[in-house]
Amino acid sequence: MEALERKILECGTVAPGNVLKVNSFLNHQLDVAFLCEMGKEFHRLFEKEGVNKILTIEASGIGIACLTAQYFGCNVVFAKKSRSSNISNDLYTAKSYSYTHGTANDVIVSKIFLNPGDRVLIIDDFLAHGSALLALIDIVEQAGATVVGAGIAIEKAYQDGGRIVREKGYRVESLARVASMSVEEGVKFVRDEAL
Amino acid sequence: MEALERKILECGTVAPGNVLKVNSFLNHQLDVAFLCEMGKEFHRLFEKEGVNKILTIEASGIGIACLTAQYFGCNVVFAKKSRSSNISNDLYTAKSYSYTHGTANDVIVSKIFLNPGDRVLIIDDFLAHGSALLALIDIVEQAGATVVGAGIAIEKAYQDGGRIVREKGYRVESLARVASMSVEEGVKFVRDEAL
Numbered sequence: 001m002e003a004l005e006r007k008i009l010e011c012g013t014v015a016p017g018n019v020l021k022v023n024s025f026l027n028h029q030l031d032v033a034f035l036c037e038m039g040k041e042f043h044r045l046f047e048k049e050g051v052n053k054i055l056t057i058e059a060s061g062i063g064i065a066c067l068t069a070q071y072f073g074c075n076v077v078f079a080k081k082s083r084s085s086n087i088s089n090d091l092y093t094a095k096s097y098s099y100t101h102g103t104a105n106d107v108i109v110s111k112i113f114l115n116p117g118d119r120v121l122i123i124d125d126f127l128a129h130g131s132a133l134l135a136l137i138d139i140v141e142q143a144g145a146t147v148v149g150a151g152i153a154i155e156k157a158y159q160d161g162g163r164i165v166r167e168k169g170y171r172v173e174s175l176a177r178v179a180s181m182s183v184e185e186g187v188k189f190v191r192d193e194a195l
Numbered sequence: 196m197e198a199l200e201r202k203i204l205e206c207g208t209v210a211p212g213n214v215l216k217v218n219s220f221l222n223h224q225l226d227v228a229f230l231c232e233m234g235k236e237f238h239r240l241f242e243k244e245g246v247n248k249i250l251t252i253e254a255s256g257i258g259i260a261c262l263t264a265q266y267f268g269c270n271v272v273f274a275k276k277s278r279s280s281n282i283s284n285d286l287y288t289a290k291s292y293s294y295t296h297g298t299a300n301d302v303i304v305s306k307i308f309l310n311p312g313d314r315v316l317i318i319d320d321f322l323a324h325g326s327a328l329l330a331l332i333d334i335v336e337q338a339g340a341t342v343v344g345a346g347i348a349i350e351k352a353y354q355d356g357g358r359i360v361r362e363k364g365y366r367v368e369s370l371a372r373v374a375s376m377s378v379e380e381g382v383k384f385v386r387d388e389a390l
Contacts, residue, residue: 029308030257030271032264058254062225063261063271069227076225076258082296101277113224 001041001175004153005189007034014181026125026153030063038175039068042123042151045173046072049148051121053077053114055140057096057107057132064153065123072121077113079136081105092142094135099128107135114143127152127174130161137170149173157190196236196370199348200384202229209376221320221348225258233370234263237318237346240368241267244343246316248272248309250335252291252302252327259348260318267316272308274331276300287337289330294323302330309338322347322369325356332365344368352385 012022025031051072056065057079065076081096082105090111097104114120120140127133133150140147147170155162155174165172177190206219220226246267251260252274260271276291277300285306292299309315315335322328328345335342342365350357350369360367372385 023305024308028272028275028305030261030264030273032261032270033268035261036265059257059273059275062254062257063273066225066227066230066258066261067265069225070231070262073228075227077223078225078254078258080223080254110218110223113219 001038003034003037004176007031008154008176008178008187012187014183014186016183018181018183020154020156020178020181020187022154026064027060032063032067035064035067036070038064038153039071041175042068042121042173043071046121046149046151049121050119051148053118053120053145054123055079055109055114055120055136056123057081057136061124064125068123068151077109079139080108082108092139094138094142096131096135097129098132107132107139109139109143111143114140114145116144118143118145119148120145121148122150123152124150125153126156127154127161127165127172128156128159130159130164133161133165133172137165137168151175154178196233198229198232199371202226203349203371203373203382207382209378209381211378213376213378215349215351215373215376215382217349221259222255227258227262230259230262231265233259233348234266236370237263237316237368238266241316241344241346244316245314246343248313248315248340249318250274250304250309250315250331251318252276252331256319259320263318263346272304274334275303277303287334289333289337291330292324292326294326302327302334304334304338306338309335309340311339313338313340314343315340316343317345318347319345320348321351322349322356322360322367323351323354325354325359328356328360328367332360332363346370349373 149171152174155177157177179190181187207217344366347369350372352372374385376382
């Protein structure tokens with residue numbers, strides 16, 4: 001999605017430690033009109049898949065998941081990273097490791113919100129090592145539901161998450177694929193012809 | 196908003212400890228079409244206030260904030276509860292205590308996303324003791340911006356947060372106001388005539 005690549009070049013910055021900061025539109029401030037355009041693109045890509053539920057993970061996946069869900073006419077379930085007092089005890093759980101936060105999390109979804117027969121599109125803002133995405137896939141399959149694919153805003157294609165998930169046979173559509181980034185040279189993208 | 200009261204009666208449950216569980220449409224699974232209706236109602240209530248930014252707090256405020264922001268044509272900023280490696284060091288912070296999770300949090304917003312001149316609508320899913328809302332108000336005012344009011348999905352009117360915030364002079368619009376709830380008797384609402 002060229003518009004997202006342009007947005008990353010215009011608004012994103014690379015911080016030391018090769019952290020891509022897109023706080024101004026995707027992670028902290030949310031550019032709602034732009035996220036709607038991304039939602040329309042996810043819908044275009046997956047509209048023939050009979051999606052009846054979108055699964056994401058708190059916190060920064062929630063905005064884009066909700067805005068995308070409008071185009072599918074479906075609900076969103078967001079997986080939680082901690083067990084709070086207002087969640088039931090009947091849960092699917094999977095392990096995920098956040099390299100951004102340096103923490104291991106249980107990823108949690110109440111069983112009543114995923115059912116056999118559900119056709120689930122997983123939406124998330126980033127795909128890097130794939131740990132969160134693999135945990136979400138695991139949870140959908142524990143429920144006996146179908147993963148129709150994953151819609152990712154930004155894939156760090158130089159890390160191995162995308163390859164691992166695709167090799168398992170899942171469809172992954174990333175709206176921008178970062179080939180490399182550095183403080184000195186900025187962000188470079190994988191272009192379609194190189195896929 | 197009568198539709199929200201009906202939704203709470205139909206889909207909500209009161210768990211021991213007087214926890215109102217609305218996981219099926221507001222807190223874990225998000226009923227996107229219904230949240231859009233709530234967003235339209237917030238827009239109707241605040242449309243004359245020149246809102247140019249919506250502020251909420253992760254995680255469960257994000258969905259309703261994004262869907263509401265579409266009707267205002269504005270962006271969302273969500274306050275964070277922990278400092279991650281992809282947030283800058285130039286931050287507004289305020290203290291909040293979560294009675295649900297039993298934890299004290301720093302509420303954090305990057306300074307660049309709130310500016311003097313901003314007219315900020317605060318959106319959140321619940322108002323009970325008011326700790327999170329007061330922290331968000333504090334942050335908006337640290338930035339020299341204007342709080343035009345707070346749009347809350349469900350206010351626990353038997354707790355003191357709403358009274359405290361209104362007595363400070365802020366406009367608080369809650370789409371449903373719970374007068375009492377218990378496992379035995381269910382949920383009862385404050386009706387308009389009793390406000």
